[in-house]
Amino acid sequence: MARRKNMQRRRVILGNTFRLIRENGMDNVSLQMIAEKSGISKSLLQSYYPHKSKLISDIVRNLFTTLGTQVDCYDKIEHFSPYAHMKAFIYTIGVLGMHDEGLDRIISQAFTNDETLDNWSSMLFSWVNSIHLFDDIDASQDEIESGISFVTIGVGRLYHERKKYHLTATNLADYATSALMFSFCHCKPEEIDQALQEGQDIIESADMESVHKAIDTMFDEGKDIIS
Structure with missing residues (x-):
């Protein structure tokens, strides 16, 4: 169950990052923007993706x-x-x-x-x-x-x-x-x-x-x- 919840949150984060970058460009998207779009705190986001580069790599x-x-x-x-x-x-x-x-x-x-x-x-x-x-x-x-x-x-x-x-x-x-x-x-x-x-x-x-x-x-x- 914990793994399923973990993957579900990753799905949400990746999907929102993908949409934000498509709309605004890489340099105009911050971790704070991604966290807000995903309804989580920046610190929680960074527990999954410490750096934006890892997010980009997964996308x-x-x-x-x-x-x-x-x-x-x-x-x-x-x-x-x-x-x-x-x-x-x-x-x-x-x-x-x-x-x-x-x-x-x-x-x-x-x-x-x-x-x-x-x-x-x-x-x-x-x-x-x-x-x-x-x-x-x-x-x-x-x-x-x-x-x-x-x-x-x-x-x-x-x-x-x-x-x-x-x-x-x-x-x-x-x-x-x-x-x-x-x-x-x-x-x-x-x-x-x-x-x-x-x-x-x-x-x-x-x-x-x-x-x-x-x-x-x-x-x-x-x-x-x-x-």
């Missing part, structure tokens, strides 16, 4: 997991290569941030803060392993992990400067997927071209409205959360 982890689950459900995705799957995932992150100012605040923070950027990289690698995405690929675990770390940093930088370079979500997904395939997985140009086209086929079949709804409700009662 990013839940966002990542929710996105991964949604992408896994895209039509046709099981028929295409893991690289196409990867392209669809990166595209989904990019397009959500580019079309939702509130989500952009969170995604930008995740891509520009060293701690959350490391989390993105490690969570992406964990996701890849959990769904056995690259089990049949002729590359070592070290190469895959290094490639994912490289791609995460590169995508983060490009995402942050997308307006300067007039980049779309498809551009980001193509650059990241191509870099992983060519530099770390030793793929041939024709294999890369095929994976990018397959990824585009997946994207075009995706129901982005459902993805957005899943993000909006990821801290609702009854949803599994990570904390």
Whole structure:
């Protein structure tokens, strides 16, 4: 019972933090604001989350997991290569941030803060392993992990400067997927071209409205959360 109450309070705190950051931006949200929104004292909030960085980290982890689950459900995705799957995932992150100012605040923070950027990289690698995405690929675990770390940093930088370079979500997904395939997985140009086209086929079949709804409700009662 105590654990259930503990997780329920964490759900409330995370949900309120997520909404406050979407509305106001990271720098304009304090622990005091989060505590007041959650109907608890700041000291009680800090017994769960001593620092804002831990809150942000948990929000990013839940966002990542929710996105991964949604992408896994895209039509046709099981028929295409893991690289196409990867392209669809990166595209989904990019397009959500580019079309939702509130989500952009969170995604930008995740891509520009060293701690959350490391989390993105490690969570992406964990996701890849959990769904056995690259089990049949002729590359070592070290190469895959290094490639994912490289791609995460590169995508983060490009995402942050997308307006300067007039980049779309498809551009980001193509650059990241191509870099992983060519530099770390030793793929041939024709294999890369095929994976990018397959990824585009997946994207075009995706129901982005459902993805957005899943993000909006990821801290609702009854949803599994990570904390």
